[in-house]
Amino acid sequence: MATSVLVVDDTAFMRLTLKNLLTKNGFSVVGEAENGEDAVQKYFELKPDVVTMDITMPKMDGIVALKSILQRDPSAKIIVCSAMGQKPLVIEALASGAKDFIVKPFQPDRVVEALNKVMSGGSA
Amino acid sequence: MSEGIEITQELRQAFISEAQEYVQRLNDCLLELEKNSGDADALTEMFRAAHSLKGMAATMGLDGMADFTHEVESVMQAIKDGKIALDEEDTCLFFAAVDAIENMLDQFAAGNDAPAVRGLGCEQVTAQLKALLEAGTTGEGTEAKVLEHSSHLNGMDHTVKVETAKLDELINLIGQLVIARNRLAAFCEAGDVPEEALQEIDQATSGLQDLAMRLRMMPIQSVFRRFPRMVRDVAAELGKKVRLEISGGDTELDRAVVGRMGEPLVHLLRNAVDHGIEPPAIRKELGKPEEGLVRLSARNEGGRVVVEVQDDGAGIDPQRLLEKAIAKGVVSETEARQLNESQILELIFLPGFSTKEQATEVSGRGVGMDIVRNVIASMNGVVEVDSKPGLGTTIRMHLPITLAIVKAMLLKAQEEIFAVPLEFIVENILLDNRAVKSMMKRPVMEWRGEVLPVVSLREAVGLQGQCTGASAVILQTGKRKAVLEVDEIVGQQEIVMKSIGHFLGSVKGISGATILGDGRVSLILDIASLLN
């Protein structure tokens, strides 16, 4: 069965980009969320294998969402998506239990690699 | 970006429409911040919008746009974190920055796959954003990298970035030099210094001063460019159809003047749309085109810059305005009878008319007109109003090109010397007391076929007695002229304007002070209030 992914990002364009990229590489995008609150809710609703979590979002940012998911499900596999200039936040995310990070602009190979690695049990 | 994602047509479309949404959001936030620079929600949202735009642009492989939005984002971050304070000039800068982003988006939508920051003043926008950032951060952490990363944006070899503080320091030093030169001139007159020495210093000073002024000049466009959106928004909010025509954006002014024009123009344009332009249905009934026209223009005129806001709306009914003024106690009925039409129109600049509920009732302008006049007067500018009921209203502002150093005429009243910026003086005349007549108990004089009021400088500044001698100057601001009777015309001098606002508060009839060549302090007359 294809790996199920929840794509979290506040911009529709980025969600579309990731969805296209992931679908093309054999992943199944089962849901999308546009802010942290939405992400937490959808995670427990859909129980995806992996979450790609944007950091900067309205209402609840990706780091808070990540912590709140991991608190209730320590086995959650979350990959954070950051942009250039967000190193400190990436470090915080990793320290909080994110499995890996990918940097915008996305490089397809790097994204696929990160997801595969997370699914095979490796961590950053 | 060969290793990047595949850009499909679908993705392209999604990018353009969402990016446009973010641009709009940036604009909306800026309008909020303009009203309240401490609005934390607007700041956060702006930061996020810039951040999202950056990520999107980078994904699309639009490096120029990604770098530029990153710059904006970094500054927003610094503001959000309290490292830099947002002032009015910065808001202008951000409007310009958002316009640059919008422009790049348009380029991309039109088929340009590598849109770049371009157009009027864009290099300055980038440079100023960087300057802001550098001023506000200590260079640690992410921001420092940001600057490196996008340094190629600034690859204009013939321009140099200068901190405005340094520029101000330069102007100050030149100011001191001007004062020293004037003192030297005084010695020279007394025969203590050879004339050639003075001439050389004179030339060097003028050249330096001129150059420093030109360094401070910037096109007023940076303020104008935010208004299309604002007018569009206000019109939409009120259900009106309004077209804004802008001209003369390349007219240059001292950056300090440009920076202070935002607020008055916001008031004037809002008023034009809100109280000037009629709703479409009413315009149709009146036989006017449904779409109202608001014109915003700037031009050079006789050593000053004229900025105008003109609408083809309802105009102001002077009779109704006067009735309101009397009812409000702004003028007495006796005073009211002596006012001519243009004097009646000027009543809108009085604070009594500036409350919101008045504005709608008065069928004219009102909101913030006193603020407009105060801001303009504080820069030694003059604002005047022209209106034809049914045809529209024009608000015209005459602004000095610079605030720092001006040529002035020195006038004596008793032993005090007062300065009047030269642009207010039409000419010096010999005053024949027999020519002064009385009209409605006020002294007037005929001058070149016009009847002008005669004002005594002594009286205007609260000194005792009649002016002696036979000297006077013809003053003019906008359409208004008057004869100013003085004890003596001392002569012309370049003066360095110092605001006295800080320690004297606002003194009626005085707009500032300067130090003369002989070390004496001279007050600068506020001609606009003198002629009222």
Ligand SMILES: [Mg+2]
């Ligand atoms: Mg985001």
